[in-house]
Amino acid sequence: MPVRFAQAEWQGDLPHGKGTMETQTGSFNGQYSFSSRFEEGTGTNPEELIAAAHAGCFSMALSHGLAQGGHTPTSVRTTAKVHITGGEGITLIELVCRATVPGISAEEFGKAADEAKVGCPVSKALAATKITLDAALEG
Secondary structure: OOOEEEEEEEEEEOOOOOEEEEEEEOEEEEEHHHHHHHHOOOOOHHHHHHHHHHHHHHHHHHHHHHHHOOOOOOOOEEEEEEEEOOOOEEEEEEEEEEOOOOOOHHHHHHHHHHHHHHOOOOHHOOOOOOOEEEEEOOO
């Protein structure tokens, strides 16, 4: 199995320093700072990247589970909201998913979504954090 990596560099102290992050493929390269992480400053932050990874992983896992059950989705859209608090760190991740899946019942969809929430590799890696799920069918 492949090993994926990203790298980051931080220069200076925490409140006044600055940093950059870049993925292995170069598909993302951005700057971050104290204000982009703990306030509303310009740039990215580690939590935003965790949210992107979690939303992508969950969407893929749910799509796979649905297709394995005979219900190939037309679309699975997921938003992950990562909550960070000063001294406690990441305290909550909210997954909000809306999907279009022809021929599936709400009950079957809910079961598949719950399984994806527990089973996707990023959820497993983040299992020490409370993860909630709001999943519903559209159309």
